[in-house]
Amino acid sequence: xxxxxxxxxxxxLKTGQSMTLQCAQDMNHEYMSWYRQDPGMGLRxxxxxxxxxxxxxxxxxxxxxxxxxxxxxxxxxxxSAAPSQTSVYFCASRRNRGNQETQYFGPxxxxxVL
Amino acid sequence: SQQGEEDPQALSIQEGENATMxxxxxxxxxxxxxxxxxxxxxxxxxxLIRSNEREKHSGRLRVTLDTSKKSSSLLITASxxxxxxxxxxxxxSNSGYALNFGKGTSLLVTP
Numbered sequence: 001x002x003x004x005x006x007x008x009x010x011x012x013l014k015t016g017q018s019m020t021l022q023c024a025q026d027m028n029h030e031y032m033s034w035y036r037q038d039p040g041m042g043l044r045x046x047x048x049x050x051x052x053x054x055x056x057x058x059x060x061x062x063x064x065x066x067x068x069x070x071x072x073x074x075x076x077x078x079x080s081a082a083p084s085q086t087s088v089y090f091c092a093s094r095r096n097r098g099n100q101e102t103q104y105f106g107p108x109x110x111x112x113v114l
Numbered sequence: 115s116q117q118g119e120e121d122p123q124a125l126s127i128q129e130g131e132n133a134t135m136x137x138x139x140x141x142x143x144x145x146x147x148x149x150x151x152x153x154x155x156x157x158x159x160x161x162l163i164r165s166n167e168r169e170k171h172s173g174r175l176r177v178t179l180d181t182s183k184k185s186s187s188l189l190i191t192a193s194x195x196x197x198x199x200x201x202x203x204x205x206x207s208n209s210g211y212a213l214n215f216g217k218g219t220s221l222l223v224t225p
Binding site for chain 2: 031040
């Protein structure tokens with residue numbers, strides 16, 4: 001299994017541009033999440049999905065859209081990039097909501113918005 | 115909102131020494147997890163401790179949980195240079211579908 005994969009690894013955008021961060025998992029996990037990691041802030045939840053067709057907002061959803069058309073894929077869209085969205089973005093997946101389930105993380109996408 | 119807070123923010127020790135990191139959280143939990151993040155990489159799960167457990171071991175890792183104090187500690191014994199990383203505690207979010215992470219402890223182990 002490849003686990004959780006993310007593309008691209010690094011991206012530079014200009015303010016106002018849009019882009020999609022890709023995330024895929026091959027473990028047939030129901031739950032997927034997007035986090036952003038900023039220096040001194042730890043990881044903050046952006047959006048999550050509990051299955052195909054079902055998404056919900058996390059702690060910092062503004063400026064981001066998600067969709068979940070398949071179990072495997074969970075793309076994150078920036079509609080109009082802002083410098084405040086400069087961050088490292090991590091996608092994660094989890095089998096189910098069970099109390100003993102851990103999350104598996106992708107390698108991250110480093111985004112710089114100029 | 116972030117649930118866990120790790121302490122200290124940074125820790126520097128020599129190989130062979132033990133490293134202890136602490137985590138405090140705010141609300142009741144079902145379990146608490148610790149993750150490690152090597153520089154420039156994603157997070158890797160280390161260990162999970164349930165709310166009805168007080169201590170758990172995994173190799174050189176020892177985790178304790180005190181639900182009355184809403185705190186947990188991670189002990190790494192006989193540390194190695196390869197243990198250099200950031201360590202995060204995490205608890206279930208209110209939704210139960212994702213995790214709330216602390217800000218992490220940055221551990222440096224020097225040869």
